[in-house]
Amino acid sequence: MQLPWGRHFLLCRPEQFGVLYEINPWMHKEVTADPDVAWDQFHLLESNLKAAGATIAYQEPAAGLPDLVFTANAGIINGSQFIPSNFKHPERQGEKEKDVLWAKANGFSVDELDPSVNFEGAGDTLPFFPEGSQPVLIGGYRFRSDVVSHRSLSDLTGVPVKSVELTDERLYHLDLNFCPIDEKRALVAECGIDRYGLKVISSIVEEVFLLEEEEAISFCANSVVVGETIIMPACPPRVGRAIESWGLAVVVSPVSEFQKAGGGCRCLTLALDVDLHSVVS
């Protein structure tokens, strides 16, 4: 069965995008992103999403907020509820105001976490809808989000949040380590999650495909699943074969310019159609 979410996404055009500061191991101010190439890659991602059957909404770019393009970090969506991020780094904290404005203007009710707790939205929190049981949120913590955010998140959304500790700074968000494919399967970066976290995931996900370090570093877990299509920033051969054997079509949508800022396809999209109470309620 296909994912019950991932048909409607929020994107932000890369008008203001650039590598202007360094807040993760991928960012180097001297390695600038080529704006023309970034635009081409963004347009390609848009058309790949549409071709797979998704619809797109847009957030307005804002000067001085180059990472606003990474809409996955804006917060999380649950039905009509929007829980905005509390960015860890001051460089990104200005994004919250824009995200909240957008959500309110688009009919979402905004529930905020305690501002002293770090939380980076869908970058660190992904839903999983296991076959025949209640949906859960899988929450990554350590580099960008605090584990204590998970308890409030569970209170606000009404679903359990399973905490997994991230261990590899290069894979600083959960969405670089974990990609739900459907109700049974997920890609999981073994090197980026500690042994307790891997156990937690395998207690929820029936079929875990463990990515090797090189595969994970290609950002292949930072992919967007739209129905029976998976849009990937890169597709290592072993991973591609597995995905195809599950009946999904692989579309590679290069985002090299955005990877210079530490983001892939998933980071550039926020799924707006996640409803954690849509299956069991």
Next chain:
Amino acid sequence: MPSETFELVGHVIDSLTLPKVLDLVVAAGADYKITEMEIGRTNVDPSKLKIEVSSDDIGTLANLCDLLHAQGANRIGDQDALLEQVVSDGVLPRAFYSTTNLETEVRVMGTWVRLKYPEMDCAIRVTFPGTGGIPEGADPKVEALPMHKARTGDWVVTGDSGVRVATPERDRRSSAFEFMASDASSEKPKSLIISRVAQRVREATPEGKVLAVCGPAVIHTGAGPYVAKLIRDGWVHALFAGNGFATHDIESNVLGTSLGVSLSGTEDSAVLGGHSNHLRVINVIRRHGSIARAVEAGYVRSGVMFECVQAGIPFVLGGSVRDDGPLPDVYTDTVKAQDAMREIVPEVKVALMLASTLHAIATGNMLAANVETFCVDINQAVVTKLADRGSHQALGIVTDVGLFAAELLSFLDDPAKSSTSPTSTPVAKGA
């Protein structure tokens, strides 16, 4: 046994946070007891636990607090340090907290603040810059306070609560010094050890300072020229010594004797009338007014003190009751000498204690535990003494200081030599 209680709330069972927390406790060598446990009925309900963690070592507990905090387990009953005001200059409150030379943090208004520079056997003063009393929202400063510096109205930490001390990083040092597992030994290959000292000196510069603490034996054994060259070549950046060291250094360079004994002679080396040589030298320097002025006037043209003046490196000469003269640069008020030394020690990364007992112990009392300290003496008891007074970081090298200084210099002169690990018997270059 010291213990701390932590609270853990959330989906800690399904997320395996509880087993992870307990594993961390056990791995740190601490013990735990779950004192309260409330398991959520459904998988949405949070669970709530109280865990009492105990360990003999408060450093382990402090480290665990950080580790467990990252897993969402918060210490309960965390208390601010108790502060009491000094009511009389130079007198601390009765229950003042007495410091160690280990990294220390003090909890003030809910925040752990690091002690600026840990010094043993002091009190801890908390100040709130820019304000008169204990204000809301000020940025407190925490520093070691020697007893004599306490001033009426100062806020001083009393009791043990709200103070935590980090365990020294044993592992880091043991990896570099595995070959010298005991603190002092006369049965270790000197050349190998000295090559590692050279490596440390090299690593410490230029960000940190290398301090030499010298006893008069440095001059008597003929090591003076080597120490002078260490300064000239920029390897030593501060000097602590006494009246005797400076006097004999100048005597040897001006008159060629040390305590009246010729340093260049080959046979009967006692010089006629030499017993008063050092007094005459002191007298001349006193006439000039200071060592620096005697250097300027051309009276002192070489030696350790000469190089200090030439290179502009700070030196502190601490006096004692048996001093002759003394030299005009000597601090005759020992408390003032201590304070002058305190000005310099925070920048010191490596300390070389060369054939000095009293000044070495005085310096050891002021150094933070993370300062690499090498105590070179022909007498093993000196090294033991230093360690017994709390400078546990000191590594002893039992050898003649003249041989040591010559060997150290040769390693520093030739970088290729100190980066390899020589195993051959050290070659004495004469002393």
